[in-house]
Amino acid sequence: xxxxxxxxxxxxxxxxxxxxxxxxxxxxxxxxxxxxxxxxxxxxxxxxxxxxxxxxxxxxxxxxxxxxxxxxxxxxxxxxxxxxxxxxxxxxxxxxxxxxxxxxxxxxxxxxxxxxxxxxxxxxxxxxxxxxxxxxxxxxxxxxxxxxxxxxxxxxxxxxxxxxxxxxxxxxxxxxxxxxxxxxxxxxxxxxxxxxxxxxxxxxxxxxxxxxxxxxxxxxxxxxxxxxxxxxxxxxxxxxxxxxxxxxxxxxxxxxxxxxxxxxxxxxxxxxxxxxxxxxxxxxxxxxxxxxxxxxxxxxxxxxxxxxxxxxxxxxxxxxxxxxxxxxxxxxxxxxxxxxxxxxxxxxxxxxxxxxxxxxxxxxxxxxxxxxxxxxxxxxxxxxxxxxxxxxxxxxxxxxxxxxxxxxxxxxxxxxxxx
Amino acid sequence: xxxxxxxxxxxxxxxxxxxxxxxxxxxxxxxxxxxxxxxxxxxxxxxxxxxxxxxxxxxxxxxxxxxxxxxxxxxxxxxxxxxxxxxxxxxxxxxxxxxxxxxxxxxxxxxxxxxxxxxxxxxxxxxxxxxxxxxxxxxxxxxxxxxxxxxxxxxxxxxxxxxxx
Numbered sequence: 001x002x003x004x005x006x007x008x009x010x011x012x013x014x015x016x017x018x019x020x021x022x023x024x025x026x027x028x029x030x031x032x033x034x035x036x037x038x039x040x041x042x043x044x045x046x047x048x049x050x051x052x053x054x055x056x057x058x059x060x061x062x063x064x065x066x067x068x069x070x071x072x073x074x075x076x077x078x079x080x081x082x083x084x085x086x087x088x089x090x091x092x093x094x095x096x097x098x099x100x101x102x103x104x105x106x107x108x109x110x111x112x113x114x115x116x117x118x119x120x121x122x123x124x125x126x127x128x129x130x131x132x133x134x135x136x137x138x139x140x141x142x143x144x145x146x147x148x149x150x151x152x153x154x155x156x157x158x159x160x161x162x163x164x165x166x167x168x169x170x171x172x173x174x175x176x177x178x179x180x181x182x183x184x185x186x187x188x189x190x191x192x193x194x195x196x197x198x199x200x201x202x203x204x205x206x207x208x209x210x211x212x213x214x215x216x217x218x219x220x221x222x223x224x225x226x227x228x229x230x231x232x233x234x235x236x237x238x239x240x241x242x243x244x245x246x247x248x249x250x251x252x253x254x255x256x257x258x259x260x261x262x263x264x265x266x267x268x269x270x271x272x273x274x275x276x277x278x279x280x281x282x283x284x285x286x287x288x289x290x291x292x293x294x295x296x297x298x299x300x301x302x303x304x305x306x307x308x309x310x311x312x313x314x315x316x317x318x319x320x321x322x323x324x325x326x327x328x329x330x331x332x333x334x335x336x337x338x339x340x341x342x343x344x345x346x347x348x349x350x351x352x353x354x355x356x357x358x359x360x361x362x363x364x365x366x367x368x369x370x371x372x373x374x375x376x377x378x379x380x381x382x383x384x385x386x387x388x389x390x391x392x393x394x395x396x397x398x399x400x401x402x403x404x405x406x407x408x409x410x411x412x413x414x415x416x417x418x419x
Numbered sequence: 420x421x422x423x424x425x426x427x428x429x430x431x432x433x434x435x436x437x438x439x440x441x442x443x444x445x446x447x448x449x450x451x452x453x454x455x456x457x458x459x460x461x462x463x464x465x466x467x468x469x470x471x472x473x474x475x476x477x478x479x480x481x482x483x484x485x486x487x488x489x490x491x492x493x494x495x496x497x498x499x500x501x502x503x504x505x506x507x508x509x510x511x512x513x514x515x516x517x518x519x520x521x522x523x524x525x526x527x528x529x530x531x532x533x534x535x536x537x538x539x540x541x542x543x544x545x546x547x548x549x550x551x552x553x554x555x556x557x558x559x560x561x562x563x564x565x566x567x568x569x570x571x572x573x574x575x576x577x578x579x580x581x582x583x584x
Binding site: 023049077118122136137139141142150274382385391 | 436447
């Protein structure tokens, strides 16, 4: 029987053919926690087991949400996670190494894997064709200890994207447009499966952005095919042997197919305080909105290509005096590459502040907390009330190109109009 | 399992940042977390909520971050159970795992208002709005989950399996 990508991967991991709707126990290939959810994961695991990971080489503890730590309580959490990594022989990703989802993509995610993480944006791994999903601390504790998890095989909504992206339009705009159309719960419990000519042509860093935002439509995972682009990406990190081709079977059963013409998409912005509150950049509701802070960062959009886009538009210019700019590279490798290419120097000349690779401003734990009534344009994935540490502030979401235009003009600005 | 309390009505897409902000994730103690529950949306909530009260949500309750601190904060605030039109999936699993009863019942959550007296019977899958004098039938847990719920959450069910204390 023809299978969706989700059915195909879960069938392999459950050791039997499965179809949407079944509840199964499945093998877990990799698991992650981070410093927000990891301490609880460890405490829960210790209630039913000694410190033990079924698959230590693919169990990773990330110190990325509070990096470097701004408070002693969080420093103590970091100590607990370092200790757990040591006693279990699992992998520790230190302060400054970068964001969990970026490093998973660089070093661990393999097409066809089933991965769980105590972070909702674990769905990012779908960009490389892995069934990768976020869970809570207790679920991940069980997965680390037992090497398996239970899950309901999700139904699939297929997104068929034709055409090509116009200049200054990126996969972030596609993700926002789709979430705006589907709603924040439009894909609850579902697998979002992507295909079509515009996806085939899409580089991996942009696929990761789309998969990253699957959870913002409520989805369990956001699955991209594994193809030659996937192989090239893995090869660039010395992991070509991790590659395998993977796609849905023709004739797979979908609960719905959504057709999208990429050519029609323009730069999009999500307005406060929900990710599905999406309008075009030229909409009256966002025109001229003054922005106090621009944030280029997060697991959604601060890979090397995103920094290149930002610098491409801002090179030789100065940020608007009203608008401070914070750039947080997604990983140490991204930061190093940006340094080697002279991009960090360009950013500093533009007037940006560059911070330690990690989650940074996005999660409001430290650094870049907004003041009362302030507005931020961020390339991250969430604009919830209080997300950046102050309930009396406003977060708009957009692409790195929109962030660049906004930083130049000090108001929400269209990257197609940068001169 | 029978729960009785006053309703606290909130809208659709109540996210986990609203339930407990990231700045409070420096502890995993339910009581401490409970002191900041819903703070950014409804600062009066923690002061006025009574033990046993019921949170009523719209669609997609608990969307956003995977933080299990969210159901822990709700437990810590003294809330006995959540009735919502629908739940976000990670939050749903987290509630099962930490033993916070939840029930999906769109009609009951639409018609309830803050202050209404609710009785929730998880076993029967029933929500009674005593104030309106109306009874609603809810979707029951899937069979597989019932076993985890009956054990008192995932940790307890694994303890049982491994014979740990």
